[in-house]
Amino acid sequence: MENIRSRLKFGNKVEDVKLRKRKSQLYSKEDESSLNDGVLRARVVVFCVLLRLINCFLVQTSFVPDEYWQSLEVSHRMVFKYGYLTWEWKEGLRGFSYPLLFACIYKILYSINYDSVFLLIWLPRIIQAVLAAFADIKFFYLIQTLQSPDVAKWTFFCHLCSWFSWFCCTRTLSNSMETTLTCLALFYFPLPESKTHSSKKYLTLVALAVIIRPTALIVWFPLLMYHFCQEEDKLRLITHNYIPLGAVAVVLSTVIDCIFYEKLTLVQFNFLKFNIFHGVADFYGSHPWHWYLTQGFPVVIGPHLPLFLHGCSLAFKKYKILLVSIVWTVLVYSLLPHKEFRFIYPVLPFCMFFCGISLARLKAWRRAAALVLLVSNLSAALYTGLVHQRGTLDVMSHIQTLCDTSSTQSPPDVLFLMPCHSTPLYSHVHCPINMRFLECPPDLGEEGYIDEADIFYDDPLHWLRTSFPYKSSLPTHLVLFDVLEAEISVFLNGSSFARTAEIFHTHFPEGRVGGSVFIYERH
Structure with missing residues (x-):
């Protein structure tokens, strides 16, 4: 009887060891999977x-x-x-x-x-x-x-x-x-x-x-x-x-x-x-x-x-x-x-x-x-x-250099002759130089409504001559797309503007948006 009991105990111990081994293998697999x-x-x-x-x-x-x-x-x-x-x-x-x-x-x-x-x-x-x-x-x-x-x-x-x-x-x-x-x-x-x-x-x-x-x-x-x-x-x-x-x-x-x-x-x-x-x-x-x-x-x-x-x-x-x-x-x-x-x-x-x-x-x-x-x-x-449509951002790097203009020179005055909101503004320049662009708010039923961008593109030369009748009122810099250059060349030459930068914008110009952006500076 004692031999039988000892054998049973030994058998139970073996089973316990096997069970523990299986559990440890299972846990190790779960740990490995989790890892x-x-x-x-x-x-x-x-x-x-x-x-x-x-x-x-x-x-x-x-x-x-x-x-x-x-x-x-x-x-x-x-x-x-x-x-x-x-x-x-x-x-x-x-x-x-x-x-x-x-x-x-x-x-x-x-x-x-x-x-x-x-x-x-x-x-x-x-x-x-x-x-x-x-x-x-x-x-x-x-x-x-x-x-x-x-x-x-x-x-x-x-x-x-x-x-x-x-x-x-x-x-x-x-x-x-x-x-x-x-x-x-x-x-x-x-x-x-x-x-x-x-x-x-x-x-x-x-x-x-x-x-x-x-x-x-x-x-x-x-x-x-x-x-x-x-x-x-x-x-x-x-x-x-x-x-x-x-x-x-x-x-x-x-x-x-x-x-x-x-x-x-x-x-x-x-x-x-x-x-x-x-x-x-x-x-x-x-x-x-x-x-x-x-x-x-x-x-x-x-x-x-x-x-x-x-x-x-x-x-x-x-x-x-x-x-x-x-x-x-x-x-x-x-x-x-x-x-x-x-x-x-x-x-x-x-x-x-x-x-x-x-x-x-x-x-x-x-x-x-x-x-x-x-x-x-x-x-x-x-x-x-x-590549596509990068000129309107790259031009702001050129404008930002105007912030370093010495005090002996006239303060920069930049005019963007482009479809409204073509470029960012002060967030990409971060200095309070004077910058203007053609505005285009919608008609909200107010008296005297003006879409400046449409008026400008209807007759660019007339708009420029009436907006700047005197040389003293002219901006120091103009930013425009290349498609506009020929149309206002008479104004640019007569007002002593010279192109100082040409910046690639797109391979697919369309309407008022050209393939390049030009910067003109008045001398």
């Missing part, structure tokens, strides 16, 4: 930050005036107390929340005496690049939880190689911040099979996006309705999330705007009143209803378009709500007369879900397709970021 996952995520973080910083410094061209006139120019005036505000700020159409971010950066630089032109221009863009990288990282984490490793890899690849994201994400545009916040909010949104859902977090980010750009509500309206329909406790969602967070966002933005406007100003109401009910946006151009379908969306999504269409047929059921949001956004903006590429930029990350699924499904062809995708997007990104 590998941590290393992968750390690499993704470093890669995304480095990529967006490189992206930032390889975008040296201009896109639209709003990237300066609705952000950096406003921030510069907030901190340094000189500059120019466009008509939107005088009418209370724009909120100060977004410029306030850069104004804080400017204030810090000013307080430590590091407010150089280089830092004033590039530090806001670096901040924008880091935020874009953070959104990229969250996008990667999200697709990891929703898709297989293979599909997640190709989806992230599609996201990072988008030429339009490269072109826009590091710019100081409210649309860029709107897209960044939308991408971050998507991480916490209750997508099917999502493991990162947090109603308060995603709604807070959506509220911030709406504060910065009220039209963000267009993108998020179908998503909010989807969440409401899916939620079991609808009353709690409304009373604990929708109403409180919405109210805080409205109050916060209103307080900020009232402080800087120095009066009660409801920016969201003014924005709707002027742009929707009064149709002021039409003043800046209108397009046919199908423009987004035939031009806007194909250009924004670029070479990804075939993959997107293929991916929609494969993943329609799983990501139906994202497709609904894309279609809804394009349709709503199609109803508005004034259209721009950047307006639909926030739905671009949604499109990448479908592109990634398509690319992963190609299997034998996907490496070749990925190479074509990378080369075509990279070519477009580098050309638009380094």
Whole structure:
């Protein structure tokens, strides 16, 4: 009996040892998997930050005036107390929340005496690049939880190689911040099979996006309705999330705007009143209803378009709500007369879900397709970021040198004879020299309305002769596109102006915008 008992004990000990061994192997595999996952995520973080910083410094061209006139120019005036505000700020159409971010950066630089032109221009863009990288990282984490490793890899690849994201994400545009916040909010949104859902977090980010750009509500309206329909406790969602967070966002933005406007100003109401009910946006151009379908969306999504269409047929059921949001956004903006590429930029990350699924499904062809995708997007990104429309920024470096003019010379007086808001202004010069440009506010029904730019281009010589009847009133420098030179050559020669600089702008001159920018100086 004792032998039997001893054998049983020995057998139990052996089993215990084997069990412990199996457990230790299992734990070691879990630890190894966790370690590998941590290393992968750390690499993704470093890669995304480095990529967006490189992206930032390889975008040296201009896109639209709003990237300066609705952000950096406003921030510069907030901190340094000189500059120019466009008509939107005088009418209370724009909120100060977004410029306030850069104004804080400017204030810090000013307080430590590091407010150089280089830092004033590039530090806001670096901040924008880091935020874009953070959104990229969250996008990667999200697709990891929703898709297989293979599909997640190709989806992230599609996201990072988008030429339009490269072109826009590091710019100081409210649309860029709107897209960044939308991408971050998507991480916490209750997508099917999502493991990162947090109603308060995603709604807070959506509220911030709406504060910065009220039209963000267009993108998020179908998503909010989807969440409401899916939620079991609808009353709690409304009373604990929708109403409180919405109210805080409205109050916060209103307080900020009232402080800087120095009066009660409801920016969201003014924005709707002027742009929707009064149709002021039409003043800046209108397009046919199908423009987004035939031009806007194909250009924004670029070479990804075939993959997107293929991916929609494969993943329609799983990501139906994202497709609904894309279609809804394009349709709503199609109803508005004034259209721009950047307006639909926030739905671009949604499109990448479908592109990634398509690319992963190609299997034998996907490496070749990925190479074509990378080369075509990279070519477009580098050309638009380094070559196309760079003259209006480069010219400001020449103007900035006028700040160093000795006191014995007459103070610089620069006149920009270009379509209004073609260049930035004091945010890229940072000294209070006299600079003027042709103004073009919309007709708001006021008496004596004048569109200075249109009057000038109707008869440039007449405008110049009547505006400067005496030599003493002439500016010291003129900045113009090359297409205007022949038309005002008589004035230039008769007023002793000589060309001192020629700066490349674009290979595709159009209308009033020429291929080069000229600087003329009076001798």
